[in-house]
Amino acid sequence: MDLTPSKLAYVPFVSVDDMMKIVNHIGAAQMIAEIADYIEADFKRWELFDKTPRVAAHSEEGVIELMPTSDGETYGFKYVNGHPANMARGFQTVTAFGVLARVDNGYPVLLSEMTILTALRTAATSVVAARHLAPKDAKVMAMIGNGAQCEFQALAFHKVLGIEEVRLYDIDPAATAKAARNLENTGLRVVPCKTGEEAISGAQIITTCTADKQYATILTDNMVGSGVHINAIGGDCPGKTELHRDILLRSDIFVEYPPQTRIEGEIQALEADHPVTELWEVITGKAQGRRDARQITLFDSVGFATEDFSALRYVRDQLDRVGAYVQLDMLADPDDPRDLFGMVQRAKGA
Ligand code: NAD
Numbered sequence: 027m028d029l030t031p032s033k034l035a036y037v038p039f040v041s042v043d044d045m046m047k048i049v050n051h052i053g054a055a056q057m058i059a060e061i062a063d064y065i066e067a068d069f070k071r072w073e074l075f076d077k078t079p080r081v082a083a084h085s086e087e088g089v090i091e092l093m094p095t096s097d098g099e100t101y102g103f104k105y106v107n108g109h110p111a112n113m114a115r116g117f118q119t120v121t122a123f124g125v126l127a128r129v130d131n132g133y134p135v136l137l138s139e140m141t142i143l144t145a146l147r148t149a150a151t152s153v154v155a156a157r158h159l160a161p162k163d164a165k166v167m168a169m170i171g172n173g174a175q176c177e178f179q180a181l182a183f184h185k186v187l188g189i190e191e192v193r194l195y196d197i198d199p200a201a202t203a204k205a206a207r208n209l210e211n212t213g214l215r216v217v218p219c220k221t222g223e224e225a226i227s228g229a230q231i232i233t234t235c236t237a238d239k240q241y242a243t244i245l246t247d248n249m250v251g252s253g254v255h256i257n258a259i260g261g262d263c264p265g266k267t268e269l270h271r272d273i274l275l276r277s278d279i280f281v282e283y284p285p286q287t288r289i290e291g292e293i294q295a296l297e298a299d300h301p302v303t304e305l306w307e308v309i310t311g312k313a314q315g316r317r318d319a320r321q322i323t324l325f326d327s328v329g330f331a332t333e334d335f336s337a338l339r340y341v342r343d344q345l346d347r348v349g350a351y352v353q354l355d356m357l358a359d360p361d362d363p364r365d366l367f368g369m370v371q372r373a374k375g376a
Contacts, residue, residue: 035359040138040341044350048341049142051348055185055212058178062150062186064336069154072306074098075332079286082263087111088239089263095331101127102335104140108263110237118174119237120144126338136342137354140334145175147337148329149182151282152257156187156231158308158315159280159323160255164230165190170222170244171236171260172196172205179233179259180205184214187231191215195225196236223249233257234268241265241295247272252320261292262328269324271295277324280305280315282333291326302326 040048049057068075080093088109095102106122113119122140127133156164167189169176173196183189192214196202202218209216219225226232226249234244237260247270250256256277261267269292279302281287293300305325307313316323345351360369 035355035357036353037134037137037356038342038345038351039354039356040136040345040351042139042142044352045139045142045341047350048344048348049146051350052344054146054178055181058146058150058153058182059185061146061337061340062154062182064340065147065150065333066154066309068097068332068336068339069306069309071097072304072310072332075335077283077331079283079289080331084264093329093331093334095335096129097335099129100135100335100339101129102331102338104144104331104334104338106140106144108237110239110266113173113237120174124334124338126335126342133357136338136345137356138338138341140337143337143341144329144334145178147333148175148259148327149178150337151327151329151333152179152233152259152325153182153186154309155280155305155325155327156183156255156257158305159325160187161230161253161316161319164188164255166193166229167191167231167233168193168195168219168222168225168229169205170195170225170232170234172198172201173235173237175235175259176201176205177208179235179257180209180214180216181212183231183233184212189214189231191217193217193219193225193227193229195219195222226250229254231255231257234260236260236268239263239266241267243270244268245273246270247276250276250322252322254322255316256322256324257327258292258324259327261294261326262290264289264294266290267292267294269295273322274300274324277322278303278317279324279326280308281326282328282330286330287326287328290328292324293326
């Protein structure tokens, strides 16, 4: 990286349009697989990271959150919202942007849209967890909730886990029809279903990805047979869960960062000391993932800052591969660092 101060004053910015160019250049499934490797690599150096539950500002309608972390060399954060009622008003439920910065001088080195990138990184994180937890011979996945995240999840499981069939269900049939249309010609067998029960029949992996700001029951206990892997994404906020408590009591539960998941995840419904296993421990071999064929494994995903950091790191590394970004004049850089005022005055004359 060029360390000339004037060069550092320009910050690469990846817009939504640029991100779409990057995704279409690399291919969505391939990009998710590559981000998964970055996420897994960062989980392997978990102990190095600054970690904190995200800083959340809650309202009646939803939540706005900041998700910071640092590996000591690079600092990153994501701004993200979650507004379940947005969809009915024609807005996205989740929108985001993120920043990477140098720790040594504090200068930002990347500003990026993260609405699309969050969908990619969430799918990538799901398959990182499933690589260690799902039954090895899994070929069928139920996908409950067919909103913005849905196709990214389906493609990720097809590409990385070898899932051949995805069974779609959403309370809104238009969402299922949209997802089925978008997944045509991807190599996946797509089966739209009329109920959650129909969707999970024959599935070895169940992904729940619904948005509703309440303690919802997307899966009841009798729907979940032994041996399945549940990838629970939608419950990611205080007062917002998807699974009946009895499912949790029958499952081995894997989480990203317990202090955050206890606040936001499915395990809100359990006692504060209910045992959970941290995903990084499974990835590094400190803890066991799937043990046997009858075990129910549950990835209680809420989305953690290191995953966004990994995704931003990945995007930064692709800048020259695709060339889809602009340089933002984001930092004031007077020739004499103390003469900020003089720089403003000279601009008036220029
Ligand atoms: P979205 O609003 O685009 O889609 C949600 C879908 O869920 C909608 O199609 C809706 O009709 C459906 N739905 C609602 N209630 C349902 C029910 N009872 N049964 C079946 N379907 C139902 O939202 P999205 O962007 O796809 O996100 C989905 C959820 O995932 C949100 O809650 C979001 O906060 C969460 N999320 C989590 C992570 C993570 O890292 N864990 C990342 C991104 C999003």
